[in-house]
Amino acid sequence: MEPDAVRAAARVPHGGTTDSSVLDFSANTNPERPAGVDAVYVDALDASTRYPDDSYPDFRAAAADYVDCDPASVVPTAGGLEALRLAFEITLEPGDSALVPEPSFGEYAREVGLQGSTPVRVAHDELLDADPADHEIAVVCTPNNPTGELADPTRLREFAARCRDAGTVLVADEAFLDFTDASSLAGESGVIVARSLTKMFGLPGIRAGFAVAPGDLGDRLAVARRSWSLSTPAAAVGAHCMRDTEFVSRTRERVESERERLRQSLSASFSVSPSDAPFLLVDVGDRDVQSVVETALERGVAIRDATTFRTLDSHVRVAVKRPAENDQLCRALADV
Template sequence: MEPEAVRTASRVPHGGTTDSTVLDFSANTNPERPDGVDDVYADALDASTRYPDDDYAEFRAAAADYVDCDPESVVPTAGGLEALRLAFEVTLAAGDSALVPEPSFGEYDHEIHLQGADPVHVAHDEILDADPGEHEVAVVCTPNNPTGELADSGRLRDFAARCRDAGTVLVVDEAFLDFTDAPSLAGESGVIVARSLTKMFGLPGIRAGFAVATGDLGERLAVARRSWSLSTPAAAVGAHCMRDTEFVSRTRERVATERERLRESLSERFAVSPSDAPFLLLDVGDRDVDSVVETARQRGVAIRDATTFPTLDSHVRVAVKRPDENDELLRALADV
């Protein structure tokens, strides 16, 4: 990390609210979680009087099964964001550049800046056509946050091959990929995959995720990883959740059905971007975004002001939740 870059950096705005009196549609997390989490957490808490086993064999085996890769290539991290920081720490130096989609997750720019490197922005729907050759790193978010579209698997693999030929490391943020049936790029040569367990399993406070890379990249990540990077409860709960394939399938079906229902209804009043993710991006047109957000909140629903994302000046983002909660969202936005 570049000390001078830290001095000029600032925090990145995110969704999520601590106000328990409102329904939170500003953060894209599952409102449900797998059965048995409480018991797994309690057992792991009892074992937390000792340091975690820094090998994390059980967690890495579950993660490898979850994304279909070798357990040796899994690097446990305290959430997907730590996986991203680790990826940029081992690939970027001061003066380097990284190809970044726009609009997309604001932490990419932040983390790249902290290394003293420069993000070079490309439209999110043009990133796979970009030339990675002049950059040390290229970043793809699939499905992209906040727009929601899934990258075509064939085109993404072609882009990975072009990055590999150019000597450019491809960092793929798959935080929302498990809401789709698309294959992970985990284990692909020259690629670092970042995964989060926050979104699918509805446990943002647990802070569990992982990175995947092979060869020299994997070795660099493993060496740079902080010791005891996952708490004992996070590792146990994470492994338990990733093994619950029925929960994942059930969540995918619910999100797909409810997302389409929301899209059809909200399209009567807003321009709604196509989405493969558990959220929808709405263009509110000539309405005042602050007013839309405040009105929804007064009606008991928190939604995300998406104007904090570059290039978006008339947008909000809403999560997809359970049917009764989604009904509340529709009521809150009925006549704004």
């Protein structure tokens, strides 16, 4: 990390609220979690009087099964964002450049900048057509946050091949991919995949995730990873969650059904973008975004002010939750 870049940097706004009295649609996390998590956590807490096994064999095996890759290429991290930072740390030097999508997750440009490198912003729906040559890395978010669309699998793999040919590392943020039936890029040569367990399993406070890369990239990630990068409870709960394939299937079905129902309901008053993710991007038109956010909050619902994403100036983002909760969101946004 480049010290002068750190001095010039700032924090990036995120969704989520600490106010437990409101219904939180500002963070895209599952309102449900797999059965048995509590017991797994308690058992792991009892084992936390010792350092965890830094090789994390059980967690890595579960992650490898989850994304269909070699366990040796899995690098445990404290959440998806740590996987992204690790990817940037081992690939970027001061003066390098990185292709990043916009609008998209604001941490990409921030993390690139912290390495003393330059983020080169490309429209999220044009990035797969961009020339990766002369850039050290290219970042793809699929499904993209906050717009919600899944990258076309064929075009994405073609872009990965062009990156390999150009000597450019492709960093694929798949934080929301498990809400779709699309295959992961995990194990692809020249690609670093970042995965988060926060969203699907509804446990943002656990801080569990992982990176995947084969060959030299994977070796460098493994060396650079902080020792004991996952707490014992995080590793145990993460492995337990990833093995609950029924929970994942049920969640996908609910999100797909409720997302469409919510989209149709909100479309009566707003312009709502199609989405493959557990959230919807809503254009509130000529309404004042801050007033919309504040009105919803007064009615007991927190939504994300999406104008904090570059290029968006009239949008909010809302998560997709369970039927009764989604109905409450629609009531909170009625007549705003």
